[in-house]
Structures are given as structure tokens and as C-alpha cells.
Amino acid sequence: MIELEIISCGPATSLQDMGRPGWSRIGLPSAGAMDPRALRLANELVANDPGEAAIEMAFTGLAARVSGGPMHAAVAGARTRLRIAGRAHPENESFVVEAGETLEIAAMSDGVYAMLAVEGGFAIAPSMGSRSLDLRAAIGGWQGRPLRAGDVLPLRRHPAARQARAAPVPLDLDVPVRVVLGPQEDAFTERGLQTLIGRTFMASPRMSRMAYRLDGPAIERRPGVEMISEGTMPGSIQVPPDGQPLVLMADRQTVGGYPKIATVISTDLGRLAQRRPGQSIVFQMVSALEAREIACQSQLARNAVKPVGFGENGQPHIDAALLSGIGDAVVDAVDFETWEYVAAQASAHR
Amino acid sequence: MSVLARPTAFESDRKPLPSASPKVTLKPAGDCGLLVEVAARIAPDVQARVLQLDEQLGRVGIPGVIETIFGYASLLVIFDPARTDYDALTNTVRQLSDEPVTPRRPVRRWRIPVAYGGEFGVDLPTVAAAHGLSADAVVTAHAGASYTLAMFGFLPGFAYLSGLPGTLATPRRTSPRMKVPAGSIAIGGEQTAIGSIEGPSGWHVIGRxxxxxFDPQRYPSTVFATGDEIMFEAVDPEAFHTLAARAAAGELVAERIS
Known part of the structure; x- marks a missing residue:
């Protein structure tokens, strides 16, 4: 069996695929790659299904050794440098690592998230229909937890595809992030809305797979607005009483009680995820209709869609064999307000 | 020991559903979401509408609709914009919301054991003091009421209940705890909840x-579903430990009443 042994990696390194839709109604976020474009490209470079699970790295890279046979792999997303057995290799071009050789992925120089996909994928059982790590439920990923040094991941057998090359995932750091106003735009003053659309925000160090807190001008809310907790979307821009917006990301809490001034469109959420602390973010308003048209055109529409759950307790029908891969990890380092577990640790490794 | 009222005290027995159904408001939530707001209040008739709408949408099966998320007074429909006819979706939701809210298929009712106070509910004295009640009176009031599971969220399987007696409403703790045990029964403001897995909490934990x-290795992974009615039965620490051992062995230690 071909295996990949992790020699070193950052604390926010995890297996992610296109996520776990269908379970939000019982409080599980969809999870999945923070930049789905990177997942898709890395997989395409090694002739995988675009949604095959891959290793997601945040800020940091990793070092890993291959055993049992050659590994055909690719890295896409944030900008980094690769070395295979000490030899430099260009990004966005797939590569072969022979048994006994070491792959080194340097810390990200631009962007936050990069994906390492291996041809054939990892031979790891999905959990509740997905291999994406859900840190809070301690399911998915590798044994329900982030990857760490010493982990040995089995690869599936596969026919060897040709090596491939592609243009990198655009980071578009100067391109505005498009949003649809609402659902609670009424909870904000005219000035508040103009602040969101007209002013420049900055990604803050308080970022995690759950949410990105933005620094910048406070967004003015109307006084006395009362909210009843309701469902949230990846991309929801919540504004707590202090006026500092919070963009919900892949591992979001599925319900929330803060008013949401706008929602980042699904096509642009991956681009937002790549902004590093201190980099600027400008929001541009589009209509809901435009946003849906953009989604249709961008081919980013989820490829792992499932119908509304109508099995027992309203949960998705699922093969019992998929309900495995449970780990023993518990969440033990989160900020109660924001659930940040990435930023504090990741910044130390940058 | 039991401080339970009989099942006839359940909310849906006492209050007939109103015939007039509230009008819904539809709001886009980005390109993949439709928020269906039933009303701006938490009330049994509103909740009944939310539940019925979810059930109807599941039955109709609109292409491209991926999932729905319950709020106390809303339903968020998540869909794939490349596969969903948005106008058909909104028209369907409007039509379904014009139908009267009819009593649902038999409601599932559960009685679940709770050890109140002591190591199980460290904030019971605080809650009691806040209301000038004895700890026993708080337990009697909490276990004597019937609740409806309004929604899941915050943590996987974390169940928000409606029906907390107003006399027990207690503002949240000023400093949250980083970890409270799985299965904690807590009060936060006017809400009460059944915890699922270990996690942080700013609510007052009164029992367990x-x-x-919630068990992701089980299917379905939650014991309860939205709309289920729940009552608590106070048990002593000894019974708790016996039941916990049985639960660890895979037994469902809740009693299904109907």
C-alpha cells in the first residue's frame, strides 16, 4: 500500500472535500474546503473527481514522506514553494514523489489556504457522507481531528495519470467581494449600509474556518433591533453590537442571533478566504438574481448536492456504512465568542 | 422519584392551533439561500407553521433544494442555484404558506431523565437565588413543564427548546465557561436547551x-427531531450513574411516551 507519512504540518491542517450538506438542520456545518477552487484544481491536476478529499493547509505548509510506491500529487490555492527530494518543483503542476522521498511544501507566501490532492485520493472512510473534518463533532478528516506529525495516510490504488499543469487559482486580492444585501438589511441605518458597500475593510488575525472577523469602520445598526435566532449561510455577514462585521465561513454555526447585513455570494467566498490578516476587502453589491446567474456561470455550484433530508428525524438518507471514521478528538482550544482555533496557532507558525 | 405532570399537560393538548395562519415573508440569503420568515415572535402557532412548511417542502421535493434549517420563527432553505428554479421555489413556498396549519401527524413525546443540581447542575443555586426560589422549586417548575424542540444549532445536536416557564428565565452568565459536559440542561435568558457534546456555554447549567x-456513529444521529415534545424527569445521582452506564452501552435511556 502506498502511504503518506506526515513529518510536520501546521495546526490547521485537515482533510477536506466539498463538504457535508444535508446536516445543518441538526447543527452540523457543511464544512469542506475553504477555497473550493483550490480543491477542484488540485484534483483536476491528478485526474481525480473535483470533490475528492484533499489535505488543506492554512498559512503553513507541510513535510511528508511517501512509502510503498510512487505518489502522483498536486498543490493548488495559496502561493507556496515545493521541493521533492530536495529539488524545487513549480506550483500548479502535478508531480511524482517516489517511495522513500520527501515532499516539502513551504509556508504560504500569498493567500491562506492551499490543497494537496493525491491521485486516487486517500483510502479513508467518510463520516456522515463526507471526509471533511468537522472539528466540533470530531468526525470526518483523519480520525476526527486535524492532521499532525506521525500520521500515516493510506492512498487508494490507482492507474497512473499523466502529469498535468494549469494556471494557478486567481487570488484576486484587489477584486471586490460581491454580496447580496440582507436578509436583515432593515436592521441597519442608511449610513450603516453605505459603510459596508463604500468603505474598505481589512481581514483581521481573528480568522478561522468558522468565521472571518473584519477590521474597519463600525457598521451602524438601527437602535432597538431584536433578532430571533435563525439559520445562517456560509458567507453570511453578521454584525454584532460593536459594529465589526463577521463573515461566516465553512465551519460556521448553523444558527445565529445577530442581524446579517449581507451575504457573500458563493462564487466569491473562496476568494475572501484567501485574504491574509491586514489585506483589504471591498464589498460590491449585486442583486440576488445576478448572484444566482453568476453562480450558474461560475460552475462553482456544489457538486455534492442532496435533496432535503427526509429520512429518520428529517436527516438525510444515508448508508449506515458511511457513518464511520469517528475520532476521539475534542475541541479544547477555542475562543467562545468566535470559535477561533486556527488564527492564534497559525500565526505562530507563519 | 418523579415530579412529572401527566402527558396531558403537553402544550399541543392544551392549546388548539389557531385557524388564522400568519403570512410569510421571503428574503434572499445570498445566491444559495431563501429565508422564509413566518413571524417576528416565538409562539406555538408560528412554530407549527415552520414545521409544516418544512414537512411540505420535503414532500414536494423541489429540484436542487439541498437542505433546510429551522429557526424559532423561520425556515432557511438552502439550494443549488444552478439546479433550482428560484421562482418555482418562491411560488411553492407562498402557496404552501397559504394553506391552513393543520394538526400534525402524531407528535412524538419523550420523557428524559435529568439529575438536577450538585455536580450535575452547578448553577442551580444561582438560578434559584435569582428568582428567590428554593432549588427544589426550580426543579419542580423546570421538570413540571412541557417543551417543544424548536431547532438545533450552536453545537451539533444541541437542542433549543421552547416552553420554559417565564418564572425561570435568567439572564446569561457574564463569563461563559469553556467546557460544560455533554448532556447539560441549561437556561439562557428565556430559553432552555439540552446540550449534546461537550462544549463552551454561557448559559446556567442546572442539570444533566x-x-x-447526539452520536455521529448512530443513525439517526440525534434522538429527537424538531417538533418533538419533551418533558424532564428528575432522577437522583445514583439513578443517573446507572442510566449513564446503560447509555454508554448503547441503550436509549429516554422514554418514548407517544
Whole structure:
């Protein structure tokens, strides 16, 4: 069996695929790659299904050794440098690592998230229909937890595809992030809305797979607005009483009680995820209709869609064999307000 | 020991559903979401509408609709914009919301064991003091009421209940705890909840159930569903530990009443 042994990696390194839709109604976020474009490209470079699970790295890279046979792999997303057995290799071009050789992925120089996909994928059982790590439920990923040094991941057998090359995932750091106003735009003053659309925000160090807190001008809310907790979307821009917006990301809490001034469109959420602390973010308003048209055109529409759950307790029908891969990890380092577990640790490794 | 009222005290027995159904408001939530707001209040008739709408949408099966998320007074429909006819979706939701809210198929009712106070509910004295009640009176009031599971969220399987007696409403703790045990029964403001897995909490923990309410290795992974009615039965620490051992062995230690 071909295996990949992790020699070193950052604390926010995890297996992610296109996520776990269908379970939000019982409080599980969809999870999945923070930049789905990177997942898709890395997989395409090694002739995988675009949604095959891959290793997601945040800020940091990793070092890993291959055993049992050659590994055909690719890295896409944030900008980094690769070395295979000490030899430099260009990004966005797939590569072969022979048994006994070491792959080194340097810390990200631009962007936050990069994906390492291996041809054939990892031979790891999905959990509740997905291999994406859900840190809070301690399911998915590798044994329900982030990857760490010493982990040995089995690869599936596969026919060897040709090596491939592609243009990198655009980071578009100067391109505005498009949003649809609402659902609670009424909870904000005219000035508040103009602040969101007209002013420049900055990604803050308080970022995690759950949410990105933005620094910048406070967004003015109307006084006395009362909210009843309701469902949230990846991309929801919540504004707590202090006026500092919070963009919900892949591992979001599925319900929330803060008013949401706008929602980042699904096509642009991956681009937002790549902004590093201190980099600027400008929001541009589009209509809901435009946003849906953009989604249709961008081919980013989820490829792992499932119908509304109508099995027992309203949960998705699922093969019992998929309900495995449970780990023993518990969440033990989160900020109660924001659930940040990435930023504090990741910044130390940058 | 039991401080339970009989099942006839359940909310849906006492209050007939109103015939007039509230009008819904539809709001886009980005390109993949439709928020269906039933009303701006938490009330049994509103909740009944939300539940019925979810059930109807599931039955109709609109292409491209991926999932729905319950709020106390809303339903968020998540869809794939490349596969969903948005106008058909909104028209369907409007039509379904014009239908009267009819009593649902038999409601599932559960009685679940809870050890109140002591190590299980460290904030019971605080809650009692806040209301000038004895700890026993708080337990009697909490276990004597019937609740409806309004929604899940915050943590996987974490169940928000409606029906907390107003006399027990207690503002949240000023400093949250980083970890409270799985199965904690807590009060936060006017809400009460059944915890699922270990996690942080800013609510007052008044007890704990030995029931494993959420287990991702089980299908379905939650014992309860939205709309279920729940009552608590106070048990002593000894019974808690016995039940916890049985729950750890895979037994469902909740009693299904109907």
C-alpha cells in the first residue's frame, strides 16, 4: 500500500472535500474546503473527481514522506514553494514523489489556504457522507481531528495519470467581494449600509474556518433591533453590537442571533478566504438574481448536492456504512465568542 | 422519584392551533439561500407553521433544494442555484404558506431523565437565588413543564427548546465557561436547551441527562427531531450513574411516551 507519512504540518491542517450538506438542520456545518477552487484544481491536476478529499493547509505548509510506491500529487490555492527530494518543483503542476522521498511544501507566501490532492485520493472512510473534518463533532478528516506529525495516510490504488499543469487559482486580492444585501438589511441605518458597500475593510488575525472577523469602520445598526435566532449561510455577514462585521465561513454555526447585513455570494467566498490578516476587502453589491446567474456561470455550484433530508428525524438518507471514521478528538482550544482555533496557532507558525 | 405532570399537560393538548395562519415573508440569503420568515415572535402557532412548511417542502421535493434549517420563527432553505428554479421555489413556498396549519401527524413525546443540581447542575443555586426560589422549586417548575424542540444549532445536536416557564428565565452568565459536559440542561435568558457534546456555554447549567442525545456513529444521529415534545424527569445521582452506564452501552435511556 502506498502511504503518506506526515513529518510536520501546521495546526490547521485537515482533510477536506466539498463538504457535508444535508446536516445543518441538526447543527452540523457543511464544512469542506475553504477555497473550493483550490480543491477542484488540485484534483483536476491528478485526474481525480473535483470533490475528492484533499489535505488543506492554512498559512503553513507541510513535510511528508511517501512509502510503498510512487505518489502522483498536486498543490493548488495559496502561493507556496515545493521541493521533492530536495529539488524545487513549480506550483500548479502535478508531480511524482517516489517511495522513500520527501515532499516539502513551504509556508504560504500569498493567500491562506492551499490543497494537496493525491491521485486516487486517500483510502479513508467518510463520516456522515463526507471526509471533511468537522472539528466540533470530531468526525470526518483523519480520525476526527486535524492532521499532525506521525500520521500515516493510506492512498487508494490507482492507474497512473499523466502529469498535468494549469494556471494557478486567481487570488484576486484587489477584486471586490460581491454580496447580496440582507436578509436583515432593515436592521441597519442608511449610513450603516453605505459603510459596508463604500468603505474598505481589512481581514483581521481573528480568522478561522468558522468565521472571518473584519477590521474597519463600525457598521451602524438601527437602535432597538431584536433578532430571533435563525439559520445562517456560509458567507453570511453578521454584525454584532460593536459594529465589526463577521463573515461566516465553512465551519460556521448553523444558527445565529445577530442581524446579517449581507451575504457573500458563493462564487466569491473562496476568494475572501484567501485574504491574509491586514489585506483589504471591498464589498460590491449585486442583486440576488445576478448572484444566482453568476453562480450558474461560475460552475462553482456544489457538486455534492442532496435533496432535503427526509429520512429518520428529517436527516438525510444515508448508508449506515458511511457513518464511520469517528475520532476521539475534542475541541479544547477555542475562543467562545468566535470559535477561533486556527488564527492564534497559525500565526505562530507563519 | 418523579415530579412529572401527566402527558396531558403537553402544550399541543392544551392549546388548539389557531385557524388564522400568519403570512410569510421571503428574503434572499445570498445566491444559495431563501429565508422564509413566518413571524417576528416565538409562539406555538408560528412554530407549527415552520414545521409544516418544512414537512411540505420535503414532500414536494423541489429540484436542487439541498437542505433546510429551522429557526424559532423561520425556515432557511438552502439550494443549488444552478439546479433550482428560484421562482418555482418562491411560488411553492407562498402557496404552501397559504394553506391552513393543520394538526400534525402524531407528535412524538419523550420523557428524559435529568439529575438536577450538585455536580450535575452547578448553577442551580444561582438560578434559584435569582428568582428567590428554593432549588427544589426550580426543579419542580423546570421538570413540571412541557417543551417543544424548536431547532438545533450552536453545537451539533444541541437542542433549543421552547416552553420554559417565564418564572425561570435568567439572564446569561457574564463569563461563559469553556467546557460544560455533554448532556447539560441549561437556561439562557428565556430559553432552555439540552446540550449534546461537550462544549463552551454561557448559559446556567442546572442539570444533566445521561441520555446520549447526539452520536455521529448512530443513525439517526440525534434522538429527537424538531417538533418533538419533551418533558424532564428528575432522577437522583445514583439513578443517573446507572442510566449513564446503560447509555454508554448503547441503550436509549429516554422514554418514548407517544
Amino acid at each position: 441527562t445521561p441520555l446520549r442525545t
